[in-house]
Amino acid sequence: MKVISTEKSQVFATRLARALKTTVVDVTYSRFPDGEHYLRTGDLDDETIIVGSVIDNDALVQLLLLIDACDSSENRLVIPYLAYARQDKRFHPGEPISIRAVAQIFSRGVSDITTVNIHDKDVLRYFSVPTRDISVARDLGEYINTLDLDNPLILSPDDGALAFARQVASVGGWDVDNLEKTRLSGVEVKMAPKQLCAKGRSVFIVDDIISTGGTIATAAGMLYGQGADNVYAACVHGVLTGGAYGRLMATGIRDVICSDTIERACSKLSAADGIAHALSTP
Incomplete structure (x- = not known):
C-alpha cells in the first residue's frame, strides 16, 4: 500500500503516509499548451490511497486524472476537503445539485471514500461506493x-x-x-x-x-x-x-x-x- 496525492495536497499526503507507516508515490504534474492537465505517476502498489482536497476546479480535474492513472478498483479515495458539498439543494428550476454530480464521478474506480467534516452528512448518499465522514x-x-x-x-x-x-x-x-x-x-x-x-x-x-x-x-x-x-x-x-x-x-x-x-x-x-x-x- 502506498499514498499518492494531487499537487495541492502533498504535505497532507506525506503526513498520512507516515501515520500509515508507508511511503508516498512521486507524481509529475504539468500542463499542455492549451491548459489541459497532464500527470504521470511513479511505481504503484496493488492498493493505493489516493488523496486530494478539492479546493478548486484544477484540483478536481487532477484528482479525476489521478484516479484514472492508478487504475484499480481496489484503490481507496480520501478527500479531506470537498468543494461543491454545500451545493446540495435545488433552489430554482434549472439548477444542478452540484454535489450529486461530483459524488457520482468520484465514485468510479475506487473501493471506498473518506471525507472530513463534510458540511452536511446527508450528501454522502450521493456516492455509490461506501463513504464515511470523520470529524476532527x-x-x-x-x-x-x-x-x-x-x-x-x-x-x-x-x-x-x-x-x-x-x-x-x-x-x-x-x-x-x-x-x-x-x-x-x-x-x-x-x-x-x-x-x-x-x-x-x-x-x-x-x-x-x-x-x-x-x-x-x-x-x-x-x-x-x-x-x-x-x-x-x-x-x-x-x-x-x-x-x-x-x-x-x-x-x-x-x-x-x-x-x-x-x-x-x-x-x-x-x-x-x-x-x-x-x-x-x-
Missing part, C-alpha cells in the same frame, strides 16, 4: 487545550454549528454557546452569545469552514466590545477566500486556527491521524 472536532479541542487558557468559551457562529462546537468543548469540559444575531434597525445588527457572558474570557468562534470570515470578523469586534479578553477563529477547513485572513486579523483576532485539509500557513492541526485510523479500521 476533538483534535481541534486538543489543540485549544495546549494553549493552557483559563476557562475558554467555545462559540458556534449559529445554532447550526452548535453540535460541532459541543464536540470541540467536550475535550476540556468548557462552556459552549452559540452566537445570536439581533437586528436593532434596518442597518444595525448586534451579535452576542445567546446565554453566556464573554466578558473577561478567551473566546473561540469555531465552525467547520471559514470562507470569507465576514460573520466571524463582525462577531469578534462585538465580543471585544462586550469585554472579551481574546477572540480566536478556529475551523476544520480554512478556505479563507477574498482576503479573509487579513480581514480577521484586522479585527484584533488573536489567532486563526485551521486543520491541514486545505494547506495554509495557519494550519495548526492535522487530520492525518484521524484518517489513518479510519482507513485501518474495518
Whole structure:
C-alpha cells in the first residue's frame, strides 16, 4: 500500500503516509499548451490511497486524472476537503445539485471514500461506493487545550454549528454557546452569545469552514466590545477566500486556527491521524 496525492495536497499526503507507516508515490504534474492537465505517476502498489482536497476546479480535474492513472478498483479515495458539498439543494428550476454530480464521478474506480467534516452528512448518499465522514472536532479541542487558557468559551457562529462546537468543548469540559444575531434597525445588527457572558474570557468562534470570515470578523469586534479578553477563529477547513485572513486579523483576532485539509500557513492541526485510523479500521 502506498499514498499518492494531487499537487495541492502533498504535505497532507506525506503526513498520512507516515501515520500509515508507508511511503508516498512521486507524481509529475504539468500542463499542455492549451491548459489541459497532464500527470504521470511513479511505481504503484496493488492498493493505493489516493488523496486530494478539492479546493478548486484544477484540483478536481487532477484528482479525476489521478484516479484514472492508478487504475484499480481496489484503490481507496480520501478527500479531506470537498468543494461543491454545500451545493446540495435545488433552489430554482434549472439548477444542478452540484454535489450529486461530483459524488457520482468520484465514485468510479475506487473501493471506498473518506471525507472530513463534510458540511452536511446527508450528501454522502450521493456516492455509490461506501463513504464515511470523520470529524476532527476533538483534535481541534486538543489543540485549544495546549494553549493552557483559563476557562475558554467555545462559540458556534449559529445554532447550526452548535453540535460541532459541543464536540470541540467536550475535550476540556468548557462552556459552549452559540452566537445570536439581533437586528436593532434596518442597518444595525448586534451579535452576542445567546446565554453566556464573554466578558473577561478567551473566546473561540469555531465552525467547520471559514470562507470569507465576514460573520466571524463582525462577531469578534462585538465580543471585544462586550469585554472579551481574546477572540480566536478556529475551523476544520480554512478556505479563507477574498482576503479573509487579513480581514480577521484586522479585527484584533488573536489567532486563526485551521486543520491541514486545505494547506495554509495557519494550519495548526492535522487530520492525518484521524484518517489513518479510519482507513485501518474495518
